[in-house]
Amino acid sequence: MTKLLPLASAIALAFASHNVLAASTNFSSFTPIPSSVAAGSLAESAPFKFGSTNFSQVSVADRTTQLAAGQFNSGNWDMIDTNRTGPNAGRYLFTVFETSQAGIQRLDRQTGNTVTMWAAPAAAPALNSAVAFDASRWTPFGTYLTAEESWGSQPQPYGRLFELTNPLATNGIGNVVHHNAVARVSHEGLAFDKDNTLYFIDELNGGSIYKYRSATPNSGATYFDGGVNSVLRVGNGNTPNATGAFSWVPFTDAAGVGLPGSVSIVDPNGITSVDGRATTNVAAYKGTDYQRPEDLEIQTLANGDQILYVATTTTHEVYSMNLTTNTMNTFVSRSTIDLATGLAVGSALSNPDNLAIDAAGNIYIVEDQPGGQADIWFANDANRDGIAESVARWATLSTVGAEPTGLYFDVTNPNIAFVNVQHPSSGVDRMIQITAVPEPESYAMLLAGLGLVGAIARRRQRHR
DSSP states (O other): OTTHHHHHHHHHHHHHHHHHHHHSOSTTOOOOOSSOOOTTOSOTTSOEEESOTTEEEEEEEEHHHHHHTTOOOOOOEEEEEEOOSSTTTTSEEEEEEOSSSOEEEEEETTTOOEEEEEEOSSOTTSTTOOOOBOOOEEOTTSOEEEEBOOOOSSSOSOSOEEEESOTTOTTOOOOEEEETTSOBOOOOOEEEOTTOOEEEEOOSEEEOEEEEEESSTTOTTTGGGOEEEEEEEETTSOSTTOOEEEEEEEOBOTTSOBOTTOOEEEOTTSOEEEBHHHHTTSGGGOOOOEESEEEEEEEEOTTSOEEEEEEETTTTEEEEEETTTTEEEEEEOTTSEETTTTEEOGGGSOOEEEEEEOTTOOEEEEEOOOTTTOEEEEEEOTTOSSSOSEEEEEEEEOOTTOEEEEEEEOSSOTTEEEEEEESOTTSOOEEEEEEEOOOHHHHHHHHHHHHHHHHHHHHHHHTO
8 A cells, every 4th residue: 555655646647637627717828918909810711819829719600500400590699698508508508589580599419419599480570579688697597587678668579588497308398487476677697696696787877786685595486576665875876887885775675566656557568576776776776877888797705705896888887896805896997007008998998898807707898889899808817806907808809790709708617708799790509619718838837747646656667
């Protein structure tokens, strides 16, 4: 037994080195890109310029292929999520169509097959339509949520939240249910905290941030049967874009029914709903206004605090909300230092829209801009205090007429990510897989460890 210990230790050392690499991410190792790539200068099948030659890209799905396969596909592919839980976690990628005839598609990473699981029966303005799906979020209960980023003069049927109840269906046919207990707004980002509270936004100049606390937060079967809707209020709620201490103001009861003074509508389909936008402009329920809040992401810090990140497009900002201390900070703004120049990033950062978090907890900010201007930024918040010290241009998109959207870092591999290229002028929406390989010195460490294993094995052979 004693003679085996040096060899076992060497093997453990080598594989420990490998596991350390696998548990971290190589996406944070890059050189800041000084400016956007020229529009149309790269192939649409490999449309990104990256800050590292160790990043590679491949198109894993595209709209032309789906149409040729006879799949309904209205395009405008938006945000991405995966089946984050269960025995096949990470196998499927879900994305949605942000069009007048919305839908949900699923990519099977094992087979490479993409299917449209559900599509609205008709395009707007038909009463049985569903429009502008944008949100994309796996639930703690093994289902999938999306919602409409759409609004209009009341009464109108949109601003709804939907659940795909059978996202893993082997036949690829989805069952979609509208959940009316969540107040109607123009949806985009969705996020669950550790207590299964659902956060959402109203995508509007003057839109607010909301949460839904289910009456049965641990039951997927009844989660959307009723719950309290609340709006974020910083201070007295009357100062737009405010930071500091915040509170939550409920405007429905535990059944999801509007409290006295709230605003409800009866939509053209005969459904009574709480109008979140109108209600939270009423003095009693006044929420703090932000300028086009968009995507949401949530992370848990080492001390157990949870931070909710919110992108606001019009003011070119990202906010961080500590849900434990009830404090709102500006995470990134145009005053944040650009690592490429050492100066304030200024107008180089424009229209932050989507957010993503890698395996190491780094935040990425995706711009809503056309190709040739659309960038993805890496935010450096080394001490995790909710205020980034700097940002750096991590990637930039060339495709004419398109924007990057839905950046998602693989939950099963810290060095794989996916991003959609939405509404290009060519009409060929795509999903791009990005892979980050280790730096050469990382390979050297692993090879050195394996070399040590070989040397010890040879020495044992000689001394037999």
